[in-house]
Each structure stands twice: as C-alpha cells, then as structure tokens.
Amino acid sequence: MLKLRTLVVSLVALTAAGCPAPTQSAAAPTTSVLVSAGPPASASVPVATTTFEPGTYESPHCGDRKYLREVTLNADQSFTATDFVSPCPPNVSCVWSGLDQRKGRYTVAGSRVELSVEAASRGVAEFPASFMLSENAIVETSDAGSCVYSKK
Numbered sequence: 001m002l003k004l005r006t007l008v009v010s011l012v013a014l015t016a017a018g019c020p021a022p023t024q025s026a027a028a029p030t031t032s033v034l035v036s037a038g039p040p041a042s043a044s045v046p047v048a049t050t051t052f053e054p055g056t057y058e059s060p061h062c063g064d065r066k067y068l069r070e071v072t073l074n075a076d077q078s079f080t081a082t083d084f085v086s087p088c089p090p091n092v093s094c095v096w097s098g099l100d101q102r103k104g105r106y107t108v109a110g111s112r113v114e115l116s117v118e119a120a121s122r123g124v125a126e127f128p129a130s131f132m133l134s135e136n137a138i139v140e141t142s143d144a145g146s147c148v149y150s151k152k
Helices: 002-016
Strands: 055-059 069-073 078-084 099-109 112-120 130-134 137-142 145-151
Touching (some): 055 137
Antiparallel strands (some): 055 069, 069 078, 078 099, 099 112, 112 130, 130 137, 137 145
C-alpha cells in the first residue's frame, strides 16, 4: 500500500512540475496486494483461554502504591479489598487501623472482571474499576502500567 501511495504522490508531483503524464504506450508499474482474512475455516487455530477462579489475589505494590493490596473475589460475585497502608501492630491502640477497605460486587465479562464498589473507607490509593484475567492472576492496568495480583 505504501509503494502505491508513493507512486501516486510522485505522479502528481511530476504532472504539477510540467512533465507529461504517461501515455498508453508507456508501461505503468503494477502493484499486487495480498489480503488475508485469516486462516481457512477448516484450519485448527489454538485459542488462549483463561478460566476465572474466585479466590484471594494480592499485589505487593504498584506504581505509586507502595504497600500490599489484597482483593478477594467470592463465588457469590461479591468482593472485598484491603489496602495494607500502615497496619496497626498487634496489641497496640491506634487512632487509625492503617487499613483501607472496600467491598462491592463484580461480574466477569469475557477476559475482564468488572468491579462495582458499594462501600469504601478512606481510599488512599486509586482503586481499579476492572481487572484483566490472566493465568492464576488478575491484572490491573492504568496509565502508570500493569500490576499483577497473584492468587494466594
């Protein structure tokens, strides 16, 4: 396609510069383009599939988030998420627990897990609206990059 476009641009430029257009006797270059719509219907093509499994997934850190986030996707399509921002040590009284928590519902749509947050605490770090499914993991994608949450 690029060669044909270059040829047309060159022909227009030559004509504009006063050069005569090629005559019938001049052999115009030809371009062949092979277009493939994919393999024939009878061909066997392996398709990558990922099976979703409810469970708990964790990401130690991601971009600006420098602490552990744990997301539990339950079989009833509810979820809980905990950001371990600054956990309060055992047997110590703290003003703030250091945990940001969210809960809500999720749906699986193709290779995505779509989240709907119903309740949230402080929410220090941005929380994703969805995850991509991966083998034994879910993946958060944002402008900052991708973050893998491994299944516990």
